[in-house]
Amino acid sequence: MNPRGGRASGPFLLLLLALMQCAGRQRVVKRSVPDVCATCHIHATCHQIDGKSVCICNYGFVGNGRTHCQDKDECQIGASKICGNHTVCHNTHGSFYCVCLDGYRASNNNKTFIPNDGTNCTDIDECEESGLCGHNARCVNTEGSYKCYCNDGYKLENGEHSFLPDQNTVSCKEIGCGSPPEMKHGYTVGNYSLIPGSVVHYECEEGFYSNEAKLSYCTANETWEPAILSCKGVDCGVPPSVLNAHPVSVSGTTYRSEVTYNCAHGYFIASGHQIAVCNARGQWDGADLVCKEIDCGKPLLIPHTEMIWDNSTTLWSRVYYQCKEGYYFNGGKNFSECTIYQLWENITYTCNEEEFFSNLSIFNETCVKWQRKTGRRGVQITYTFHILGQRWDGKTFLEHATFNITTSEDNPKVCLDLHSGSNYVVNITTISSTKTTVSVAVAVQAKVKEAFSNVLIFNDTCLKWQRNWGTEVEDRYVFHVQGRRWYQKEFFHEITFNLTTHKRAPEVCFDLQPGTNYSVNISLVALNFSLPVSMTTEITDPLFPDIEFVAVKGYAPLLRLRKAEDRNGPISLYQVIVLPLGLQGTFICDSFAAATFFSNSTGGKGYVAAEFRAKDVADNMSIALGDRHYYGKFYNAPLKLGEEYCVFLRIISEWNKVRTQSCAVWAQIKHVSPTLQYMPAVGVGSVAAVCLVLFLSFSAARHCTPGMMWATRRKRQKDSARET
Numbered sequence: 001m002n003p004r005g006g007r008a009s010g011p012f013l014l015l016l017l018a019l020m021q022c023a024g025r026q027r028v029v030k031r032s033v034p035d036v037c038a039t040c041h042i043h044a045t046c047h048q049i050d051g052k053s054v055c056i057c058n059y060g061f062v063g064n065g066r067t068h069c070q071d072k073d074e075c076q077i078g079a080s081k082i083c084g085n086h087t088v089c090h091n092t093h094g095s096f097y098c099v100c101l102d103g104y105r106a107s108n109n110n111k112t113f114i115p116n117d118g119t120n121c122t123d124i125d126e127c128e129e130s131g132l133c134g135h136n137a138r139c140v141n142t143e144g145s146y147k148c149y150c151n152d153g154y155k156l157e158n159g160e161h162s163f164l165p166d167q168n169t170v171s172c173k174e175i176g177c178g179s180p181p182e183m184k185h186g187y188t189v190g191n192y193s194l195i196p197g198s199v200v201h202y203e204c205e206e207g208f209y210s211n212e213a214k215l216s217y218c219t220a221n222e223t224w225e226p227a228i229l230s231c232k233g234v235d236c237g238v239p240p241s242v243l244n245a246h247p248v249s250v251s252g253t254t255y256r257s258e259v260t261y262n263c264a265h266g267y268f269i270a271s272g273h274q275i276a277v278c279n280a281r282g283q284w285d286g287a288d289l290v291c292k293e294i295d296c297g298k299p300l301l302i303p304h305t306e307m308i309w310d311n312s313t314t315l316w317s318r319v320y321y322q323c324k325e326g327y328y329f330n331g332g333k334n335f336s337e338c339t340i341y342q343l344w345e346n347i348t349y350t351c352n353e354e355e356f357f358s359n360l361s362i363f364n365e366t367c368v369k370w371q372r373k374t375g376r377r378g379v380q381i382t383y384t385f386h387i388l389g390q391r392w393d394g395k396t397f398l399e400h401a402t403f404n405i406t407t408s409e410d411n412p413k414v415c416l417d418l419h420s421g422s423n424y425v426v427n428i429t430t431i432s433s434t435k436t437t438v439s440v441a442v443a444v445q446a447k448v449k450e451a452f453s454n455v456l457i458f459n460d461t462c463l464k465w466q467r468n469w470g471t472e473v474e475d476r477y478v479f480h481v482q483g484r485r486w487y488q489k490e491f492f493h494e495i496t497f498n499l500t501t502h503k504r505a506p507e508v509c510f511d512l513q514p515g516t517n518y519s520v521n522i523s524l525v526a527l528n529f530s531l532p533v534s535m536t537t538e539i540t541d542p543l544f545p546d547i548e549f550v551a552v553k554g555y556a557p558l559l560r561l562r563k564a565e566d567r568n569g570p571i572s573l574y575q576v577i578v579l580p581l582g583l584q585g586t587f588i589c590d591s592f593a594a595a596t597f598f599s600n601s602t603g604g605k606g607y608v609a610a611e612f613r614a615k616d617v618a619d620n621m622s623i624a625l626g627d628r629h630y631y632g633k634f635y636n637a638p639l640k641l642g643e644e645y646c647v648f649l650r651i652i653s654e655w656n657k658v659r660t661q662s663c664a665v666w667a668q669i670k671h672v673s674p675t676l677q678y679m680p681a682v683g684v685g686s687v688a689a690v691c692l693v694l695f696l697s698f699s700a701a702r703h704c705t706p707g708m709m710w711a712t713r714r715k716r717q718k719d720s721a722r723e724t
């Protein structure tokens with residue numbers, strides 16, 4: 001199509017140009033509107049139609065205006081059809097032109113033409129003398145004369161096309177515009193020729209644009225119109241704002257300028273790019289930075305600490321740490337901050353457990369001591385003591401106590417009032433959050449003194465003592481009694497028995513033999529504890545002497561002495577006592593006054609005639625009364641004539657400051673004759689036996705009756721009991 005021809009296309013083109021300028025201006029202003037115009041194909045122009053932006057392919061192009069604007073090939077129709085007979089059709093970018101075949105020329109004498117003005121190719125009537133016209137010209141015979149015509153595309157200097165052949169100096173020069181104007185920041189596109197009518201197409205360099213038509217025509221007067229073309233650099237304008245970010249550097253607003261964004265304080269780059277670039281279409285590309293607020297989340301947990309925290313998790317939020325109760329600070333930083341890395345600062349904060357107990361030990365049996373190793377010295381700590389005491393037999397609870405002790409001592413010592421013979425569990429607990437408890441076993445050794453206090457021997461054969469525990473506690477004792485006599489090697493007396501009692505002061509009496517050393521072993525079964533007690537029984541009266549009663553007249557009998565048994569104690573002495581018969585009723589066995597024959601005070605009352613130590617007595621020993629010998633310190637004085645006597649045998653047992661004796665009537669002597677004779681007392685044994693029987697029946701009577709015997713005992717005072 002010819003842009004200048006036709007009735008409809010001319011005004012339409014002008015309108016289009018106006019619209020294009022308008023749209024171009026608008027594009028600068030209303031950048032933010034979704035830019036349809038920006039999407040127009042490079043060979044399309046944006047038009048406002050009914051208030052809408054529409055892309056329409058430029059003249060000479062067909063397509064949808066956005067993705068597709070293709071050159072329309074007019075020549076396709078066929079050269080003869082569009083250009084006429086004898087032509088060649090040339091398509092150009094957006095247009096076409098026609099050239100006449102050799103031997104033809106265009107009716108307008110131009111080398112090229114566009115056929116819609118009626119130009120056609122007509123046969124050239126060339127003459128042979130064309131050489132006359134020089135180069136680029138031909139000779140035409142017109143009405144009989146020759147005339148030279150410059151070939152199509154050529155003309156004379158003066159602009160004429162024809163000349164006479166003789167004008168030698170005249171020659172045809174090529175017709176055309178010079179090189180097309182340069183477009184600032186633009187470049188030519190496609191082929192173009194310099195002949196008038198040709199058009200040069202331009203494009204702007206990247207980053208430049210032009211709202212004008214980007215073409216220049218070679219006009220008939222061989223100038224390019226328009227002669228000055230330029231592209232303007234794009235301007236992306238103020239960089240777009242990015243949420244929670246700000247631009248930190250802007251290199252400009254022109255093509256390829258960059259703007260660098262940083263997230264605002266407290267925000268971090270979640271996605272996108274920090275740099276946006278101004279693109280060729282005047283838009284900022286890549287302003288897609290997404291900044292999110294820093295959130296460190298929950299702070300780190302540090303062992304044995306508690307946090308002081310206002311729950312904020314944003315940048316530079318702080319959380320403080322402090323040691324839990326029962327722990328003490330042992331170095332480190334006591335707070336952590338939320339950092340730009342969205343992490344809480346990793347700090348070291350050390351809390352050590354307070355040691356309220358170390359080296360707990362028992363001393364002095366009932367005292368405990370320990371050491372405090374805590375960091376908080378001088379702080380008062382309350383310790384609760386739980387004490388549970390148990391007897392060693394494990395059966396009985398004695399005590400259950402709880403009390404508090406508050407101290408700031410570093411080495412506390414506590415002495416406990418504990419019973420002996422018991423096991424205690426002492427739990428010491430600190431009153432703090434940690435509630436540290438230590439348990440210590442305290443065993444209090446029972447002492448004999450405490451297990452059996454105030455042990456008393458009474459009534460010779462009885463023991464009493466005091467128990468340390470209340471009557472609710474029953475104890476079992478085992479007694480093992482062993483008796484021995486120094487004077488009787490073969491003697492052995494043993495008793496074993498149990499006693500179970502809950503009395504506070506138990507008493508026990510033993511069935512003991514007299515004159516014996518006893519060792520009594522009392523065991524307290526529960527405590528496996530034994531108490532040895534020595535007991536000595538007093539001697540009792542010796543057994544009655546085994547003698548034969550002798551009754552004689554006129555002479556002194558020969559008395560036979562038998563050894564007495566050490567049944568009730570060791571026999572020490574045997575005494576032969578002579579008493580005037582008339583005084584026999586006054587005889588007291590345990591009277592030791594007037595012992596000797598020579599003693600003056602008791603003159604007529606009798607005397608000891610002989611005394612034998614037990615070891616000197618042989619069995620069946622004969623004693624001659626009145627033989628004038630000394631026996632021991634006693635004088636066996638001769639009996640007085642005519643007198644009557646009663647003779648006693650006294651057996652004395654003496655041990656341990658106790659003296660006992662038994663006496664028996666041994667002989668009766670009547671009318672002692674001048675000639676003293678010794679007669680064996682034979683045949684009166686039976687009388688003596690009768691006498692013994694009588695004595696046993698009537699021991700209260702103390703007459704020198706044949707065979708009469710008695711015994712008395714004089715005790716040493718033993719009010720003060722022996723204590724073991």
Ligand SMILES: *[C@@H]1O[C@H](CO)[C@@H](O)[C@H](O)[C@H]1NC(C)=O
Nearest residue numbers: 080083084085086120121122
């Ligand atoms: C072209 O040539 C043909 C015959 O060769 C003729 O019929 C026709 O009229 C011519 N067209 C024009 C426009 O001269």
Ligand SMILES: *[C@@H]1O[C@H](CO)[C@@H](O)[C@H](O)[C@H]1NC(C)=O
Nearest residue numbers: 107108109110113196197220
């Ligand atoms: C061709 O010739 C016509 C006259 O016939 C003239 O108007 C025109 O400018 C010439 N050139 C072109 C390129 O059409």
Ligand SMILES: *[C@@H]1O[C@H](CO)[C@@H](O)[C@H](O)[C@H]1NC(C)=O
Nearest residue numbers: 307308309310311312313319
């Ligand atoms: C922190 O949050 C917890 C639970 O959401 C709340 O009980 C506590 O009071 C908060 N502490 C502060 C200091 O706001």
Ligand SMILES: *[C@@H]1O[C@H](CO)[C@@H](O)[C@H](O)[C@H]1NC(C)=O
Nearest residue numbers: 308320321322323333334335
């Ligand atoms: C942290 O330690 C400092 C001294 O280092 C102290 O002044 C401050 O009270 C401590 N803060 C807390 C919460 O313990």
Ligand SMILES: *[C@@H]1O[C@H](CO)[C@@H](O)[C@H](O)[C@H]1NC(C)=O
Nearest residue numbers: 300301343344345346347348
């Ligand atoms: C903190 O630091 C310690 C040592 O410096 C390291 O062992 C530990 O893994 C760190 N904790 C975190 C959460 O980074």
Ligand SMILES: *[C@@H]1O[C@H](CO)[C@@H](O)[C@H](O)[C@H]1NC(C)=O
Nearest residue numbers: 357358359360361371372373
């Ligand atoms: C515990 O006692 C031992 C010996 O008595 C002593 O060597 C040690 O230092 C004590 N420990 C402490 C922590 O005092």
Ligand SMILES: *[C@@H]1O[C@H](CO)[C@@H](O)[C@H](O)[C@H]1NC(C)=O
Nearest residue numbers: 362363364365366367413415
């Ligand atoms: C044990 O107690 C006695 C007195 O009862 C005292 O003299 C002694 O010093 C104590 N021992 C200790 C280790 O305290």
Ligand SMILES: *[C@@H]1O[C@H](CO)[C@@H](O)[C@H](O)[C@H]1NC(C)=O
Nearest residue numbers: 386387388425426427437439
């Ligand atoms: C002492 O502590 C132990 C365990 O620690 C417990 O079994 C016992 O019952 C406690 N005894 C007392 C008297 O508190």
Ligand SMILES: *[C@@H]1O[C@H](CO)[C@@H](O)[C@H](O)[C@H]1NC(C)=O
Nearest residue numbers: 382383384402403404405431
């Ligand atoms: C010991 O102290 C604790 C805490 O103060 C208290 O609850 C308890 O009753 C006290 N115990 C005694 C026996 O005083």
Ligand SMILES: *[C@@H]1O[C@H](CO)[C@@H](O)[C@H](O)[C@H]1NC(C)=O
Nearest residue numbers: 458459460461462507508509
């Ligand atoms: C011990 O002797 C006293 C008198 O001294 C007497 O009253 C008491 O009954 C005797 N006890 C026994 C157990 O023989």
Ligand SMILES: *[C@@H]1O[C@H](CO)[C@@H](O)[C@H](O)[C@H]1NC(C)=O
Nearest residue numbers: 596598599600601602603604
């Ligand atoms: C007995 O003899 C003593 C001297 O041995 C003498 O002192 C005393 O007076 C005498 N007594 C009588 C009653 O003759």
Ligand SMILES: CC(=O)N[C@H]1CO[C@H](CO)[C@@H](O)[C@@H]1O
Nearest residue numbers: 106107108118119120121122
């Ligand atoms: C065949 C034809 O149309 N010839 C025309 C070519 O152009 C000249 C000049 O315009 C006309 O005179 C011819 O009639």
